[in-house]
Amino acid sequence: MARKKEPFKVAAVQFNPKLNRRNTNIRALMKVVREAAEEGAKLIVTPEMATTGYHYLDRSAIAPYIDTIPGITTAQFAQIAREYDTYIVIGMAEHDLESGLYYNSAALVGPDGYIGKYRKIHQWVVENYWSCWGDTGCPVFETEIGNIAMIICQDSTYFESSRLAAVNGADILCFPTNSSGASISLLQHWAEMNGLYVLSANRSNTEEDFHMIGLSAVWSPSGKKLVEAPYSSGDDEGKDESRIVYAEVDPVHFDNEAKERMLERRMDSYKDLMLFLGPWDYVKNTVSRDIYAAAVQYEPVLGDKEANLKKIRRLVTEKAEDGVQLIVLPELSLTGPVETVKKQGILSFAETDDGYTAGEMKRLAKEVKAHIVFGFAEREERHFYNAAVLVSPEGEVIGKHRKIHLDEWDEPWATPGSGITVTPIDGLGRIGMMVGYDATFPEVAGVLAVKRADLICIPASWSGGYGTEVAVNQRMFPAPYPDGSLTTWDAVAKGAQAYTIVANFTGTEKEFLGRSAIYNLDQNYMNDRTVIASENREEVLMNRFKTMKTDWWLDQEKLILTRRTDYYKPLVTRVPPFM
Incomplete structure (x- = not known):
């Protein structure tokens, strides 16, 4: 199919249907969609269940208002699509005539009529009373304006949904939703991480005591907010x-760094994403832990192990308070990312895991009576790894992660790791690790969630090569994100439902940007807060929190029990079609 290359207008329609009024809703929705088409929009997205309203108690309640796909509803919107040479996504309830089953679906029509549909994979509580969980996977539809995918509302809680769209070749992700805030809070993250335009259409009214907040929006593939409707309060x-x-x-942005990054995915390391560890998972932690953790941020003296060790010891012994149980240091803690272009150049820095760096970190852990996560260049026979190591207060190595995804700096010398592991620790829970650039691949955090990590430690050397500052509308939260919050790290914590501790360097020599942080599980949860360090100061950032949120709308247990592993296979088997 010939692809149009010039920029085009898109529209997110914020529309409020009435319960039990399908025909009235369709007429009103068609009027608004036609208005968008008359304004020149070449892609128009409507909210979830836009033809019926959302709250139905059972199959019999919604039965009079449901339609087939394709059917009468899609035919009516296809008329507008043909007349204005546009594409329309309709959120609607679907009746499958062959099986007699009902689905929460989205249909895509275009200038030539009906194109395809998506059935919601991850459902929220309400539609479970009448709707089957979707069985279409995440199809991508090729059109003259780009490759279009659709997911719906609760799907965004799971990184797998938007990642499936990207792996399957999408350029644009259409997102019908009925959201009070949770489902739209991660859209910026998934747009930036997957290199997708995201069109989100929400409601702004109240139905059955459930208020939807508006904020329909369009996000760019770099995570920039292009437009957003106003926030709607309950008394608006x-x-x-x-x-x-x-x-x-602009189709020129369909090819971007995030999509190029997806070609670096290490699918053999993600196979555990296909595991469904349900209620009979005997390794999971079942007890909430009181944690006092710290991230150490400093300006490295590149290549000088003794100078960096001196800084670390001073910061930890003088600034870390008594009782801190877990301390995380930046990537390659005693050297920083020294420039080396050949493997021979790393020989003067690389060590075994019982060498100088490990020995000093063991001594420090025993001295301050805390677990320490540090990074170093590891040598094992003829191979070198960018590694993170966890040592206990007794001075023992109890965990290790070898960086799986190598960036431009360590590609010349490092061998990629392959394993994603979790270390159980009495009193702390289950500890997972990744190193810096690994965090840009949400599959890593997904595997750590499957392995029931309670905490994720990330030694990093971030200088702005990925991620963007969180720009979601702060009015949806009882307290705003702190300044400096970054999509990449926040996506790890939220996507895995595991507290995430990031330690980064600061300093001007390699333009390290600081912002070491400890990210919480949900910005709506008031008992524990995300904390962010400065961009340019050496400091020890500390935070107290509890590891599990069993009283909240979402926790790791609920996340694990509602994953749809039968549709995740492309994440561990498929090379993206834009290779």
Whole structure:
């Protein structure tokens, strides 16, 4: 199919249907969609269940208002699509005539009529009373304006949904939703991480005491907010009114760094994503732990182990408070990322895991009576690894992670690791690790969630090569994200439902950007908070928190029990089609 190369207008339609009024809803929705088409929008997205409303108690309640796909509803919107040469995504309830089953679906129509559909894979509580969980996977539909995929509302809680769209070749991700905030809070992260335009269409009214907050939006593949509807509070006088927001999509941005990064995925390391460790998982932690953790941030003296050790010892012994149980240091803690272009150049820095660096870290752990995660260049026979090591307060190595995804600096000398492991520790829970650039691949955090990590430690040397500052609308949260919050690290914590401790360097020599952090599990949860270090100061960032949120709407247990592993196979087997 010939692809149009010029930029085009897109529209997110914020529309509020009424329960049990399908025909009235369709007429009103068609009017708003037609308005968007008349304004020149070449892709128009409507909210979840836009033709029926959302809250139905059982199959019999929704039965009079459901339609087939394709069917009467898609035919009516296809008329608009043909008339205005546009594409329309319709959120609607679907009746499958062959099986008699119902689904929460989205349909795509275009200038030539019906194109395809998506059935919601990850469902929220309400639709479970009448809807089957989707069985289509995450199809991508080739059109003249780009490759289009659809996911719906609760799907965004699972990184796998948007990642499937990207792996299957999508350029644009359409997102019908009925959201009070949770489902739209990660859209920026998934846009930036997968290199996708994301079009989110939400409601702005209240139905059955459930209020949806508006904020329909379009995000760019770099995670930039292109447009957003206003926030709708429960007492907003205009909350029932329809609204359209417009943005421009430029196909030149369909090819981007995030998509190139996806070609670096290490699928053999992600196979555990296919495991379903349900209620009979006997290795999981079942007890909430009170944790006092620290991330150490400093300006490295590149290549000088003794100078960096002196800094670390001073910061830890003088700044870390008594009782800190876990201390995380940056990537390659005693050397920093020294420039080396040949493997021979790493010989003067690399060590075995019982060498100088490990010995000094063991001594420090025993001295301060805390677990320490540090990074170093590891030598094992003829191979070199960018490694992170966990030592106990007794001075023993109890965990190790070898960086799986190598960036431009360590590619010339390091061998990629392959394993993603979790270390159980009495009093702390289950500890997972990754190193810096690994965090840009959400599959790593996903495997750590499957392995029931309670905490994730990330030694990093971040200087802005990935991630972007969190820009989701802060009005949806009882307390805003702290300044300096980064999508990459936040996506690890939220996607794995595991507290995430990031230690980064600061300093001007390699333009390290600091922002070491300890990320919580949900910005709506008020008992524990995310904390962020500065960009340019040496400091020890500390935070107290509890590891499990069994009283909250989502925790790791709920996440694990609602994963749809039968549809995740492309994540561990498929090379993206844009190779």
